[in-house]
Amino acid sequence: MSDSSLIEKEIGTAETTPVSGPRDIMILSSLSRFLTKITAGAGALVLFINVVVVFASVIWRYALHSPLHWAEEVARALMIALVFFGVATSTGRGGHIGVDLFLRFLPPHVRPYVVHASRWILFMVSIGLVISSYDLVQAARLQTTETGLPQVIYVIPVFIGSVVMVVAALEHALRERLRVVMLSAVAIAILVAIGYAKLSFMDDPSSAAAVLMLSCFVLGILAGVPIAFTLGMSAMVFFICDPSLPFVFFSQQVAAGVDHFVLLAIPFFLLAGAAMEVNGMSTRLVELIVRGMGKFRGGLNMTTVLAMAFFSGISGSKLADVAAVGGVLMPAVRRAKQDSEEAAGVFAASAMMAETIPPCVNLIVLGFVANISIGALFIAGLVPAACLLVLLLIAANFFGKRISISDAYPILRPRKQLLLGAAVGLIMILMIGRGVVAGIATSTEISAFAVVYALVVGRLAFGELTLKATVKLFVDIAAMSGVLLFIVACATSLSYALTIQMIPQMIADALVAIGFSHGAWLFLILTIVILIIFGAVLEGAPALIIFAPILVPIAVQLGFDPLHFGIVMVLAMGFGLFSPPIGLGLYTTCAICGVEMKNVIRPMLKYLAVVMVGIIVVAMVPTITVWLPRLMGY
Template sequence: MDAVATAGSALESRLPQDRFAARVLFFIEHLGGAILAIDVAVVFLSVVFRYFLHAPFDWAEEVAAGLMTTMVFIGAGSVLARSQHIGIEVLVLMLPPKGRAIAAAAAAWITLLVSATLLVSSAQLFEDTAGQLTPTGLPQWIFLLPVLFGGFVMAAFAVANVLKLPAGPRWTALFPLLAIGAAIAGWNTLLPQFALAPIHLLTLAAVGGLLIGVPIAFALAFGAMAYFLADPSLPMLIWAQQVASGANHFVLLAIPFFVLAGLTMESNGMSSRLIELLLRMMGRLKGGMNLIVIIATALFSGVSGSKLADIAAVGGVIMPAVRKTGQDENETAGLLACTAVMAETIPPCVNLIIFAFVSNISIGGLFMAGLVPAGLMAAALAVVAVIYGTRVDVEKVFVGGTKRPMLPLIMGAGVTLAMILMIGRGVTAGIATSTEISAFAVVYAFLIGGLAFRELSWRLIVQLFVRSAAMTGSILFIVAAASSLSYAITIERIPDQISTLMIGVGHAVGPIGFILVSVVVMAFFGMILEGAPALILFGPLLTPIAIKLGINPLQFGTIMVVAMGLGFFAPPIGVGLFATAAMTGTKVENVTRPMMKYIAVLIVALLALVVFPVFSLWLPRYLGMTG
């Protein structure tokens, strides 16, 4: 991130305490980047030794998962320091300025409370597990130390964030929070027969936190924390244990690795070469610019795994070309957001990995199940794009001699396509796991950028690792927090109750009706919660019900991911749409109208996926990956 690169130069212009905080943040961010680099090396070398030297590292998966846990909590702390955790601000923005300031202060206090409680409870867990060993014989404390350290980092930065607030809103927000806490404690103590149940406090804390702008991860953790505090039979160290275990899974390592590979593509010239080739080949066609957006997003989605990374990569090259040729930038921005929905089911999308993980279905099978639906949506978007598109003078884009020679350009684009094919072949052939393939993608991207294109400096490489570690912390801390929330609602048997209710709905309206209800639920929560938490909360609840109703889990998973993406990027409040507008330099209100025709065809395509399972299931069945 740009702030990392400029942190050092800004130190001298700050107050002593600010300079110290900046140095600490600089160290924390670079520590996270170093851990990510070590993790890539461990996974890559373990694959090389297993396949080529027949000498596997028995400890590799456990160590790699432990390193990822460290990276997640360190990354979450650094993102907290920069106030970049994702939250829901729609309702807060409706308040007057004074109200927004008080809500922001209340959110900061709650974030501090969660961080401090995580620190204390993880210390209790650390003490409780002293002397225990992991399955491979390593001391258990090695894997709990990251949570303890991460809790300390988050608590320290949360304190700093509170102290930065103006004194007025800071104390104005604190007193109502203390009053609410005291009132609940007093009510439950004095009137135990009418006491608020732990599940009620969980709901109040989580929903209330989201509404006042508490970052999603901390709001989910706050709800689970309130539940544990309200139930004397549950030690708080179990809460810390659930948060820690939520991030400690080897399969989730594919997320930071694919994010790193995608960011490297943006920086090493692979993205720009491929888009320039597409521009020179297709730019003069009617709707050519629009077709380039669709194709480029589809291709980059096969590497980066992150939809916002795809938008950044494609938009960063396409939007200047659109403006130079005098096209409607709002039309292109709207289409770009819709292509991100289309690309939700193109492997190795992060959300496919998360859904497969939480729903206990095959990642490889879900990868293959998403390809034909993505092609269907791409075709639907392409038809509309051509109908409403125009021809442009591509030469305006290259004024000033910015064209690359054609042969090197083709070769440069070819190595990008080779990387995409490598990932696809690895998944379909079962040569390696998605995590191992993602590690190879990282090494490949660095070799191409450093040796072939010579567009990667050591300074830039360090920044890429730092930025990827921070992004991973932001994404996977949501997974960790949601894990503790899921544990609490499982104790309350809420999944069983929802299952009974939804099975009844399924029997009443049939499998297709159930899928349509699930689509509405996922689109709504995808709009307000963002992708990962919506999938984490509802994937494990709805997927078993779908299976009981005879719905193939691969079809259901594909539909749920698309529905979530549709909500995430849909107007008026989709977080992804706001991010797209920010990255393309447009305004949401201007993008919404031209975007609606693309949203309409995506909805039609989604309904086709619901009615015709063959779109999702043909390829996995052909490859024998449905089981």
Template sequence: MTMTAAVPVSGGRHGSITLLLRLSDAIAAILLAADLVVVCASVLLRFCFNAPVEWSDDVARGLMVGSAFFGAASALARGENVGVSFFRDLLPLRLRTLVDAASAVLVVLISFYVAYNAIKLGSLTAGQTTGSGLPLELTFYPMGIGALFMTVFAIDQLCARPLPDIVRGLVAVAVVTGLYLAWDYLSPSSVPSAGTLMLIGFFAMLFGGLPIGFALALAALIFIWVEGALPGVIFAQQMARGIDNFVLLAIPFFILVGYLMEANGMSVRLIELLQRGVGRMRGGLNVVMVASMVLFSGISGSKMADVAAVGSVLIPAARRSKQNPGGAVALLAASAVMAETIPPCINLIILGFVANLSIGGLFVAGLLPAALMALVLIAVSIIFGKRPAEAEDVAPQMPVSGLWSGAIASFGLIFMIFFGFKSGFATATEISAFAVAYALVVGSLVFRELSFKSAAHSFVQAATRAGLVLFIVAAAQSLAFTLTLQQVPHAVGDFMLGLSKTSGVWLFILLAIAVLIVMGSVLEGAAALIIFGPLLLPVAVQLGIDPLHFGVVLVIAMGIGLFAPPLGLGLYGACLIGNVPIEQTVKPIMGYLGLLFLCLLVIAFVPWLSTALPRAFGY
């Protein structure tokens, strides 16, 4: 079982495809860098000269949409799109090959449909302007061109398969389409509704291993095609709308901070200082792992970036100290769950955006719940940890002065993030932009370890990872739009309200936790929150549950699902980073997740843990 895209990367890529990938990387990184300049300049002009730039938000959003789709194209070219491979791996080899080929065909079709309709939407909006007077089509044309790159990469990956497999994949897609058309022609009254076919198609493709972003997009497309009344440009418009928001720009910036910290040496210094301080106590290496995730999560919003930064240093250290690497990876994954509510978490930003909640309030609300879970993990690490003598060979060797410089720089970054929120000097997005600038200055001028080449590579990595996340967000928005058309939120709300009136609010909370754990395991975390957050939060408010408290509960539940075996995609990612088979992590991760689930129940039924700090800080 592996966390891989359903469509593998072409092994013998032609030079033209390699050149196109480099071009896609460069465009995505340049657009991200331009976004950084626009946001930082806008804040400085507003604060220092009281001269706000009216067009800055529109330009920043347009640049983000373009960067996201070029980054998503690069991610597809490298085979980084994740999908649920558990069920696909259970199929016989011949059937699995057929499913993989059909998935590759669908990726080509979806990519092309996005590209065609985004470019068409650009032409239809020609002459229209944004609120600040900028041409509206400048948002859609880069999106369409990025999707065209995606289409070319998808075709390349399809053509890398043996010709018989390609033919079988094309035939399979054509047969399914033909069967539906014949059924609709011969007996239209017996054909399932568009919503039913959408759900069937979504789960069939999801369990078949189709990358999650494409499975979400395909579900929305099935509804649009079957329902027949909506033009294709609506699909592209909804995808753009899903990420065309200044708040979401914090996602690529905070991801970039994480990569820059790794490149400029800040992460290694901070981890080694923690090892020097507590690494020789009982269970010290595990304590260092939890503490490192706490600190890194206070800087980078990307959990997988945090897992990579911490795991790349501490998993080899666990092997050197003869510790079970499966147990170490399990604790690393559990620490990522714990860190889901430590600001500036990407999932908190996404939930705040889709549910119209205060992002600053969510950030503050998540601190005490995260502290509770961290203390539990640290206590377990100490109680069941190894004796100090067994971990002597993992003591760090870097001079103390170098360690403290990294720690001071890291804490300066954390202070900047929290001071920015509390002071009201800047928004979450603007703070994330200055965090990037801070990491660049520290790495290049203070530590002198961040070269232009490594900084450029960090921008490419961040644009690719952010494109991966934002493409899923865009696809989830298109699916959420179709669900709204079918009045699913209203139906779910009525059902949950009726259930709660007869059985109590506690049952609603437990059901919400169960839904997010299950869907967080099946879907990537952002998609689960985008679809179910707006469904459940209005019901919670009607039942008198504090929305910030309930939002924190949803994010933690989603995190448990994301790292839960056998489907949790986050666990597969941690195993890949630690180079450990998932089978070695199942037993220890279930123990850790059991403890975190108990913590979640305490957090869910003791609202004070989530509401005390927001009230104290005026949220």
């Protein structure tokens, strides 16, 4: 699945007359393709080795009672390599996540220049990472880890990935008409010169760091710069502006953002979910649900809701879920002559509902940054998700239309095949759930088992996961993981810069004052509003990384249970992510469903209202969230 929005395609895949001569651009393009193939293969290999390492460490510890003490350090080093090889691959392919909504308000003759300026931003941030990571490599050459491994294994992938990103970003930047390339470059140069001049005439340049950082963030969002690079540019500018901080801190903080064993659960769950999709389980499951629900009014919409809930318990990524279910179900929607725009709205609303169904990526990120038990969050999200599921099923039934199953599926599979597909997926979900609830292993270790199960059992059960398909699967998931986790890495770097400026502390003081002066519930309402807004313009992970460490301690101080508050945060962020007119997730959903967002807004409003009512009920009734975790002993 490609996590591409409209702006990504303009940034990364434009086929126009290049500024350089044909020979020059051909050499650069050939070099970029060659390096991208290397990082794609290296990323896939690193992902495979990491699955083997984590799986083996669990077997050695539980079965052989001889833990591999080096396994976690190696897994973390491989994690950093996976992220930077993956993001380098995605940069070469032009597959970063960005928002182009604001570009539509620009005059048509201005828009191409602003779009092209985004390519130069990618190039500049990549250059900054190369310079900073080179110094980081030099500093790490003579250092070792706790188990005696060379420290350089953690930082070499940062430098290599950044170099490939520079080549790929430059190739994309030069592949355009001379006038567009030159004028967009001049515009960027003027902005840089203005910032430099401002700093040069100041006695204390560090005092302007926060203002310039915020300006870069706002301009990046408005210009449609991919989110990861908007965050990276903002953090990079901060480190440049503050002479008291070595520039090596920039790449150090980016790498530190993904140097955590728990985050390995994200690529592993993505891989397990994709394996189940490739081996044909998704098509079997969706057809089974359609044949079961098709006799009811709104059967296809109800199928969407149920299928999204089912797949959310496998992949962990809502965009991956939309791609998996949408790619299978939308052809049936069109064959049954149903409204494609309304179907896209149901997909987006169902993704909001599924935000708290484990193993959701954002629950893992929230638990990591807010120091909340990930297992407890997984359990706490079940009942709220079930409540939203019931509300959406009722709405889908009430607003939907009847269909003919024979129109949706002219050729029906044998029922045994469909039941087998559902059973294989259900066993995987139960395995994940049982492992989390019983505390048998960590979420990362369980995700490694899920990968092995999906690959081995899926291959035996269906026989559709060939060796070629498996290799492609690892390559694609390595690239996707790089995109998602590079956002986490850059968000962590920006969060570090915000902390240095004590901005979180100032926000915390203001919110505490509001909470004690006007009541804790006003604080909760403000939290929902803040996360809806930032969830719309950012991908979910950076919004949580920036705000969760600030808001969760305040919520606890005001008397909220951290599990309840955390689930409300994730739901609010998901609502913003898939809401019109800015929601990044809605852009991707519309692209997958083959519809325009402007046509989706009206039929989607009723489902948005249903989800918002559900979120308010969950927020106002904490028992819905905390009852099951308390029952389970958390």
